Amino acid sequence: MGTGWSARIVAAPEGIALEIQAELDRVVAEMSHWAPDSALSRFNRSEPGRWQPLPPGFADVLAAALAVAEKSGGAFDPAMGALADLWGFGPPGPRLDLPGDAEIVQARAISGRTRIEQDDRRARRTAPAALDFSGIAKGYGVDRVAEMLRSMALPDFLIEVGGELRGEGIRPDGQPWWVDLEPVPGSRLAPLRAALHGLSIATSGDYRRSFAHGGRDYAHTLDPRTGRPLANGVASVSILHPSCMLADAWATALTVLGPEGMALAEREGLAVHMVVREGAGFSEHLSPALQAMLG
Numbered sequence: 001m002g003t004g005w006s007a008r009i010v011a012a013p014e015g016i017a018l019e020i021q022a023e024l025d026r027v028v029a030e031m032s033h034w035a036p037d038s039a040l041s042r043f044n045r046s047e048p049g050r051w052q053p054l055p056p057g058f059a060d061v062l063a064a065a066l067a068v069a070e071k072s073g074g075a076f077d078p079a080m081g082a083l084a085d086l087w088g089f090g091p092p093g094p095r096l097d098l099p100g101d102a103e104i105v106q107a108r109a110i111s112g113r114t115r116i117e118q119d120d121r122r123a124r125r126t127a128p129a130a131l132d133f134s135g136i137a138k139g140y141g142v143d144r145v146a147e148m149l150r151s152m153a154l155p156d157f158l159i160e161v162g163g164e165l166r167g168e169g170i171r172p173d174g175q176p177w178w179v180d181l182e183p184v185p186g187s188r189l190a191p192l193r194a195a196l197h198g199l200s201i202a203t204s205g206d207y208r209r210s211f212a213h214g215g216r217d218y219a220h221t222l223d224p225r226t227g228r229p230l231a232n233g234v235a236s237v238s239i240l241h242p243s244c245m246l247a248d249a250w251a252t253a254l255t256v257l258g259p260e261g262m263a264l265a266e267r268e269g270l271a272v273h274m275v276v277r278e279g280a281g282f283s284e285h286l287s288p289a290l291q292a293m294l295g
Contacts, residue, residue, distance in 0.1 A: 002034065003138065003161065003162030003163075004161075004162070005020065005021075005107070005141075005145075005159070005160060006159075006160045006176075007020055007145070007158070007159050007160070008155070008157060008158045008159040008171075009149065009154055009156060010156035010157065010169065010170075010171070011154065011156075012154070013154075016154075019148070020145050020148070020159075022059060022147050023141075023144055023145050024144070024145065024161070025027045026053075026057075027057065027137065027140065028140045030055050030057050031057070031058060031061060031133045031137045032088065032137075033081060033091060033130070033131070033132050033133070034091050034236070035184050036091075039054070039055050039106050039195075040058065040131055040133065041063070042162060042173040043058075043123070043125075043131060044081060044125075044130040044131055045276040046124070046125060048124070048125045048126060048127055048128055049124060049130070050124055051119070051122045051123070051124045051127065051160055052123060052124060052187055053121060053122050053249040054121050054122055054123055055166045056121065056222070057140070057144065057183070059121045059122075059123070059140075060080070060110055060140075061133060061136055061137065061140050062078065062116075062118055062123060063118060064136065064140075064236075064245055064246060064249065065078035065113075065135075065136050065249060066078065066113055066116065066118060066163075068136075068246070068249040068250060068253055069084070069113040069253075070113070071126060071268065072250075072253035072254075072256075072257065072261075072264065073221070073225075073262070073289070074113065074224050074225055075190070075224065075225070075252075075253040075254075075256040075257045075261070076110070076135060076224070076249055076250070076253035076256065077111075077112055077113050077138065077224035078110055078113065078116070078132065078133060078135070079112050079113050079115055079116050079130065079131055079132070080111050080112070080130075080131070080132055080222060080224050081129070081130025081131055082107040082109070082110055082111050082128075082130050083104070083107045083108065083111050083222055083224075083227050084132050084134070084222065085107075085130070086099045086103055086104065086107045086108050086227075087099060087229065087289075088220060089134075090132070090221055091223075102174035104227045104228065105227075107227060107229070108112045108227040109127075110128045110129055111129055111130070111224075111227070112129065112224065114126075115127040115129035116129060116131070123193065126265055129213065135204075135248060135249055135251075135252035136245055136248050136249040136252075137248075138161050138162045138163075138164050138202075138248055139161075139164050139200065139202050139242075139243070139244035139245040139246070139248025139249065140245040140248070141161045142160070142164050142165070142166045142200060142244035142245075143166065143200075143243060143244050143245050145159050145161070146159055146166050146168060146215060146244075147155055150168070155169040156168065156169030156170055156171070156172075157169065158177040158179075160197065162249055163182070163202075163203060164200065164201070164202045164203075164215050164244050165179060165196060165200060165201050165202075165244070165245070166196065166199070166200040166201075166243065166244045167179070167195075167196025167197060167198075167200075168198055169195075169197070169199060170197070176195035176196065176197040177195065177196040177197065178193055178194070178195055178196075179193070179194055179196055179201060180192070181193070181194065181203070181238050181273055182192050182203050182205065182236070182238070184205065184235045184275045184282060187235070187275060187282045189275065189282060189284055192273060192294065194240055194293070194294070198242060199240055199241070199244065200240070200241055200243060200244030200247045201238060201239065201240050201241075201243060201244075201247060202238070202239050202241075202244060202247035202251045203236060203237065203238040203251060204221065204237045204251040204252050204255040205235060205236040205237075205240075205241075205247055206221065206230065206234065206235055206236070206255075206256075216254055216259045218279070221252065221255055221256065223256050225256075230255065230256060230257075232258040232276075233276050233277040233278065234255050234258050234259075234274065234275075234276055234277075235272075235275045235276060235277050235293065236274070236275040237251045237255045237272065237273070237274050238251065238272070238273045238274075239251045239255045239270060239271065239272055239273075240271035240290065240293060241270065241271065250265075250268075250270055250272075254270075254272060254274065258274075258276065258292070259276060259283075262274065262285050262287060265286065265287045265289075266287055266289075269289050270287055271289040271290035271293050272285070272287040272289070272290055273285070273287075273288070273290055274286075274287055280283070
């Protein structure tokens with residue numbers, strides 16, 4: 001996944017780190033678009049129109065990704081691999097210049113959720129669309145490790161993969177797993193603290209990954225609706241949710257939607273914290289579900 005992981009486990013047995021690494025390696029083997037022999041990479045090379053059997057985890061993530069894509073009106077889309085590659089965010093590596101309008105139009109023509117069909121444990125491409133689970137796989141990896149630990153009768157832990165976290169049970173001192181929401185660099189907003197007790201948190205921020213060209217910074221998050229990097233001023237979105245996979249996907253979707261997406265967050269009952277750049281300052285948006293959680 002191109003990142004690290006950490007875990008705090010009450011009464012952790014010897015060798016648990018190796019078992020966690022092995023579980024995450026299995027996720028990578030299924031869903032990494034960087035590994036040419038992964039199930040996802042093989043799917044992206046499959047003949048359009050031909051149904052492909054999917055590993056159970058892959059099928060679950062694809063179904064969740066397509067559901068969030070539909071609910072968000074395409075603000076989150078798992079079939080944007082061609083556009084990610086075009087902008088230098090994928091396995092081919094960074095590029096020295098910006099893609100031209102014609103290249104973007106061409107990549108968009110073969111991208112998007114409407115070019116992927118799923119039937120339970122199988123799926124097919126109706127065009128040479130490429131899946132990219134960058135906005136959901138880390139969260140799923142957290143959930144996979146959490147479920148593994150629970151199956152081992154280890155109910156109290158805090159798991160983190162690439163900044164996405166899930167807390168279950170309690171600490172040895174009887175307290176829940178308290179975490180501070182990652183602050184936006186340069187902002188003076190009051191920090192928010194949340195108790196992860198059967199909850200996950202995922203954050204998407206424009207300060208995490210970007211590239212500069214011609215004196216301008218471009219976010220690594222692409223808007224699937226335009227095929228271009230975001231320019232809506234959203235600095236950070238954090239989501240609290242029982243599922244880290246869904247927190248991960250919704251954080252990306254609401255980053256793309258911006259403040260207008262807070263109405264969708266309310267309809268979906270999502271606990272959302274959004275920070276938006278406004279001139280030299282920042283504005284803060286909290287969904288009703290998050291206000292109730294913090295209240």
